Structures are given as C-alpha cells and as structure tokens.
Amino acid sequence: MQIEHPDTNASAPPTQYSSERLDRLVAERKTRKKWLLIQPKSTTSMMVDSGTVSMPLNLLMVATLAAELFDVTFIDERLGDPIPEDFSGYDVIAITSRTLNASKAYAIGDAAKAQGKIVILGGVHPTMLHDEAREHCSSVVYGEIESVWTELATDIILGKMQPVYKAESLKPMGSMRRADFSYALQTKNAKKYSSLIPILATKGCPVGCNFCTTPTIYGKNYRYREIDFVIDEMRYHQERLGKQKINFSFMDDNISFRPAYFMELLEEMAKLGIRWNANISMNFLHKPEIAELAGRSGCDLMSIGFESLNPETLKSVHKGSNRLDNYETVVSNLHKNGVAIQGYFMFGFDNDSEESFQLTYDFIMKNQIEFPVFSLVTPFPGTPYFDEMKPRIRHFDWDKYDTYHYMFEPNTMTGEKLLENFVKLQKEVYKGRAIMQRMKGKPLNWVWFVNYMMHRFTKKLTPEIYL
Numbered sequence: 001m002q003i004e005h006p007d008t009n010a011s012a013p014p015t016q017y018s019s020e021r022l023d024r025l026v027a028e029r030k031t032r033k034k035w036l037l038i039q040p041k042s043t044t045s046m047m048v049d050s051g052t053v054s055m056p057l058n059l060l061m062v063a064t065l066a067a068e069l070f071d072v073t074f075i076d077e078r079l080g081d082p083i084p085e086d087f088s089g090y091d092v093i094a095i096t097s098r099t100l101n102a103s104k105a106y107a108i109g110d111a112a113k114a115q116g117k118i119v120i121l122g123g124v125h126p127t128m129l130h131d132e133a134r135e136h137c138s139s140v141v142y143g144e145i146e147s148v149w150t151e152l153a154t155d156i157i158l159g160k161m162q163p164v165y166k167a168e169s170l171k172p173m174g175s176m177r178r179a180d181f182s183y184a185l186q187t188k189n190a191k192k193y194s195s196l197i198p199i200l201a202t203k204g205c206p207v208g209c210n211f212c213t214t215p216t217i218y219g220k221n222y223r224y225r226e227i228d229f230v231i232d233e234m235r236y237h238q239e240r241l242g243k244q245k246i247n248f249s250f251m252d253d254n255i256s257f258r259p260a261y262f263m264e265l266l267e268e269m270a271k272l273g274i275r276w277n278a279n280i281s282m283n284f285l286h287k288p289e290i291a292e293l294a295g296r297s298g299c300d301l302m303s304i305g306f307e308s309l310n311p312e313t314l315k316s317v318h319k320g321s322n323r324l325d326n327y328e329t330v331v332s333n334l335h336k337n338g339v340a341i342q343g344y345f346m347f348g349f350d351n352d353s354e355e356s357f358q359l360t361y362d363f364i365m366k367n368q369i370e371f372p373v374f375s376l377v378t379p380f381p382g383t384p385y386f387d388e389m390k391p392r393i394r395h396f397d398w399d400k401y402d403t404y405h406y407m408f409e410p411n412t413m414t415g416e417k418l419l420e421n422f423v424k425l426q427k428e429v430y431k432g433r434a435i436m437q438r439m440k441g442k443p444l445n446w447v448w449f450v451n452y453m454m455h456r457f458t459k460k461l462t463p464e465i466y467l
C-alpha cells in the first residue's frame, strides 16, 4: 500500500529503487526538501533525560545521511531546545523514539501530520510497535536507517510514502558514514552534552536475552566496522578537538562478542592514548588477557549487565553470557587493570526473594563495584518477555517504561515489599560509608563524582516514586 502525500508532484511510482535512480531524481529537482530532526525529551522524573545528556548518535547518523540530499535542522529537546508549534518551514519531520519518550514523539508527530507534513518515526519503539506508531506519522522506519535509505529518500523526493520501511537485508557496517557532530554541536545548548564522544564499532548481540530489543530487531546478526575505520574516526576527533586524550563512549550493544575482533581493535586503540568506556557482556571477561588489554588501551569504565545473582533468573531470561561462577573473576580482572565497573542489577523477577537484595548488596560491597545501577525489570514491547508478562503488566503508560517504574508483582513478594527493598538497597549502597568502602584506593576521577551525585539522589528516594 502507498500513501500519497498531498503537497508533492509525484511522477512515476517508485517501482524500482537504486542509487542511480536516486541520484537522477536529486539532480532533476531544483530545491532540496527541508528536514527537521527531533530528539524528544521524556517526562520521566528519574534523572534519565536531565542534567548532562549523551549526544544522540542515532539521530546524528540520520542527520549525516539525510544532509547529503536534504537540508537538515536538528533539535534536541533534552537540552532545552523548544519544539516549534508551526512546522511550515519544513517538509519532513523526522523523530526518534524509545519507549519512554514515545508519547512525546507521537504528540509531535500528530501536530506535524495535522499541518500536512511528511512525518517519519524511527528508533526502537516505533520499530517494535510499528502498527501503533503508524497512527502518528506518514512512515515508520524499522531498525536502522542506513539499510532502507535508498527507498526512503526516493519516496520522499517523489512524495509517495510507504507506511513501513523495513530492509530485506542489513547493510554491511563498512558502508556506514562517520556521524557529523556539527548538527549537535551548533545548537546553543550544546554545552549540556556530555564530553564523551559516542562511537560505534559493532552492531547487534546474539546472546539473545528475552527482555532485550536488540535480538528482536537485528536477530542473531553481529556486524562490525573495519578496525581502520574506527581508528580513523578516533584520530579525526583527536584532530578536531586538538588533543590526544579524549574520552570515547561506545554505543555498541555488546562490543566484545567476537573476541578476536575486539582484541585487535583494542591493540590498535592502545596506540592512540585515548580513554574509553563500553557496554559489554561477560562472555570472555574472565580471561585475564582481555582485561589487561582493556586497561592498556585506555578503558576507564565497563558497563556490565550482571542483572541478577540468582542462577534461575539468569536462565529464565536466557542470559547465557553470564556465569555466576565468573562474576568475581571478571570484577577482579578488570580492577587489577584499573578498569572501573558500572554494574547493572535488575529487580522484580519472579525468582527474586527478599534475600536477593542482601545477596546483591554483599556482592557489590565485597567486590567494590564502583558504580552500581539498579533498575526494575521492565518488559519492553516487542520482546519475548513482554509477550510472556503482558497479562500481568500493571499499565501500558509508555512514559513509565524507563526501568524505574513498578511493572508487575513478582511471584515471591508483594509489590510493596519489592519497592521497599529496592529503595533500601540503593540508599545503603550509596551511603557515605558504603561509598568510601567501595571506592577505597580508586583514583580520584569522575566516578567519585557520580557516587556523590547518586548519594544525593538516593537520599530522596521513596517507594512511591516508583509507582
């Protein structure tokens, strides 16, 4: 089915898509369409979209690609950039959305659609719930824009939009461009962006946890960029900023899934004198040589999903990468090499008991986890876990899908007990004394500051906040 867009003079129907045809169409048109790209701010109260925020690599990738053929304006509402009420200066309104800001994205989409604009929704939430998202836009982009770009751009030029753009196959990452940061940096509020430079080496994660959206969107697929491309991009930023020691933050789902690639990449990064952090699954981290290389290549923080200390829970969510027997080895290997750990722990699983909180506290304190992060299990739409839990989920208010809201009552305790223990654990772990114990002997850097901020934040927590 094709949706004809009223404000365009479409010629031939887009029966065929090719880059040659796209080039021809671009050359034929005298004016370039104007795109407004929007990163909406969620309404969550939980420090997710406030203060310093990370540069949205997803929307920057969209901007970089779109700017080759169209004029692009970039708005990040999290920085305080206002969303215009009047969209008359633009032809295409393209909005990125996760679940926690979906209602905001939809409201913007509705307003732009009412003004006759082409509205495109992309990102995890519209991908997972494209039928819902379609109500608020002209087209949904399923997954990454790069793999549907020729079709999407052709249709925009012709003004004949399809409801969903979904690639038949994913493009190799080698063909993906380096994100142009100028779109984000030119906004007057850019100083609210974190100084960490987002970068991408790999995409996908075949581990297959049932609560994660990545395996649903990208399947068992794991792609990576050529190492030279990643290193060149790092050098480019060193030159752009005029200094060697800059901090990169990998946006990869799981950068270490192919250890041979990962180790070669780190060997090359070790020559650059940079600092970096990344999300990582535990698969190979028990091997001392990986931790040694991570430290040597400048890793100052690894974000690891420990998720739970209960083997039944790990099994039930298909977290095959986590072996409880390895937890302490992984931590000590990284610590020996000067790498701090941001440890993610989830609560609210059916197998959790009141004892789980004490077990987690003991593990964190004994192993001096520098930056523990606690969330409530959140079944995200589109995942196998969502389908399984749907009959028990308390609400479908997307604004509360920030992993900090109570979603369902676990089998083993009341919701009240869950939240009471959840709050208590956070307060305990971030008490002054506990911070000193966890951070004893650690270098005086930003991780201390994070702990100070968490100390202030957790002091104010009450169970009601999570309802």
Ligand code: B12
Pocket (backbone or CB within 6 Å): 042, 048, 049, 054, 055, 056, 057, 058, 059, 061, 062, 094, 095, 096, 097, 098, 099, 100, 120, 121, 122, 123, 124, 125, 141, 143, 144, 145, 146, 200, 211, 212, 213, 214, 250, 251, 252, 253, 279, 375, 380, 381, 401, 402, 403, 404
């Ligand atoms: C790195 C990361 C983070 C980083 C950086 C986030 C950031 N500013 O971008 C940090 C650690 C800060 C973070 C925080 C959070 N995250 Co996070 N994060 C990720 C991760 C691993 C990668 C995101 C990324 O940048 N990938 C690289 C970019 C280039 O790819 P991309 O995002 O897929 O974008 C492509 C396409 O989606 C598409 N696209 C995207 N937008 C648009 C828009 C248009 C118009 C078009 C056409 C196309 C398009 O094209 C893009 C380019 O290829 C994802 C997993 C994933 N694969 O999505 C989880 C993920 C997005 N995070 C998730 C969650 C839950 C969170 C938090 C709520 C956690 C928390 N409690 O703090 C917060 C929310 C932050 C926020 N305000 O959105 C969930 C979201 C689930 C959902 N349904 O919403 C994910 C999907 C992981 C999961 N559990 O499945 N996250």
Ligand code: SF4
Pocket (backbone or CB within 6 Å): 205, 206, 207, 208, 209, 212, 213, 214, 215, 253, 254, 281, 305, 321
């Ligand atoms: S290891 Fe992480 S990225 Fe991979 S499937 Fe599990 S939660 Fe998702």
